[in-house]
Amino acid sequence: MPDNVIEFNPERRSRRRTSAASRAIPVPRGAHLNVCLDSWELALRAKNVAEKTFRSYTDTAKAFIEYLESNSLPCDAEGVQAAHVQAFIVREIHRTSPASADVHFRNLRVWWNWMCSPEIAERTTLSPVLKGDRPKVPAKVRRYITEAEQRRILATASSNSFEDRRDRALLTILYDAGPRATGITNTRYTPRNPDAHDVDLKGKRIRIILKGGDEHWVPLGAESVRVLDRYVRARSAHSKAHTSPWLWLGIQGRGTHHFTSEGLRDMLARRAELAGIGWKPTPHDYRGTATHQLLRDGASKDAVQRILGWKTADMVDHYGDALADERAREIHARHSPADRLAAGKPR
Structure with a gap:
């Protein structure tokens, strides 16, 4: 081949471009969390949970989805890992307080337990919300009315x-x-x-x-x-x-x-x-x-x-x-x- 001719290998270039894209945008392996949230809202309404509880659950789910998407992390039922939950909780501890982060942790645990349940089965592995990752909330002296x-x-x-x-x-x-x-x-x-x-x-x-x-x-x-x-x-x-x-x-x-x-x-x-x-x-x-x-x-x-x-x-x-x-x-x-x-x- 002449020195002034560059060999073109479409297979190699395509493979390199796909690899870079995969690193930038995680390929989903399960149902998107937005869709899972819609279904969970239906389930919560069917259980007739208190309105305050409903808002707390769904606010946490929306905040978690926003965190995953803004950080280019997997946002599907199969792709989310324990490390992603841990990072979200750490961010909430620093952004708000350990008590607020604890509420998010407990809400996420309920949501993922629902997704991992046999009747829902949107995830084939264990929940990424691990019991040992619950944030420690410093005890405060409770006031009472004398x-x-x-x-x-x-x-x-x-x-x-x-x-x-x-x-x-x-x-x-x-x-x-x-x-x-x-x-x-x-x-x-x-x-x-x-x-x-x-x-x-x-x-x-x-x-x-x-x-x-x-x-x-x-x-x-x-x-x-x-x-x-x-x-x-x-x-x-x-x-x-x-x-x-x-x-x-x-x-x-x-x-x-x-x-x-x-x-x-x-x-x-x-x-x-x-x-x-x-x-x-x-x-x-x-x-x-x-x-x-x-x-x-x-x-x-x-x-x-x-x-x-x-x-x-x-x-x-x-x-x-x-x-x-x-x-x-x-x-x-x-x-x-x-x-x-x-x-x-x-x-």
Whole structure:
């Protein structure tokens, strides 16, 4: 062949070009995660998961897909590897917080367990979300509403107005039994339709819907019944009393027919500020407070689990252990060995 002629080998050039493209754009081996997400959303809706849970799951899935695509990583059910999940979690730890990254990790684990399940089988190997990769979240001391703080908050709702009657009833029930925000605010009041009526003052209880959709009767103490009965009388004079099926009614705006969980959170923040307690408790804080108070006063874990409406004792431990040190300090204050010695009390 002459020196000025360059040999052309189309097979070699094609092979080299394909190899470079493969490194830049991963060749999918399974269903694209966007399609898997669409199917998962259908499955979640079929299971009737709570709207907040649905958004949390899908937000995590979308964030993970965005991360994979923006970094030219495999974005299909077969191609994603444990290292890709690990890198995503590390990014979230630095971008937000370990607690937020932990939520993403738990959500991804649910999603991939669904994809790897026998009935779905979109992945032929094990889930890339490994148990040992869960981020460690530093433990924080959980706050609870003290008796003194609760008294100050209740004092801000001591008038005879509709708003004060409503807010005092809500504040008392939250402190008494710790129902979830959506559970308490979606309580129905339909005396003429007993099947949908959730208020049983004579039985000292109200019915709420739990996170998974189950019905649950929340027990009420005598004070909760008293202030709730007082609110019901004020409710009867409300303009929406005969048209709204909801127990809790608003006082302004277009949503007066239903006082929602968002309104509840705003109310708690406003009352705390008026009381000058220095922080703004949430419905979640009241849930932890009720757990702490019941355990402190000797209630069993099984009883607390049933009062709060949890299906297992794990959540009792989750809330209770956070304040176990506080209960231990109170016990020590009552049984201090040094105090006993100083007082000359025999053992």
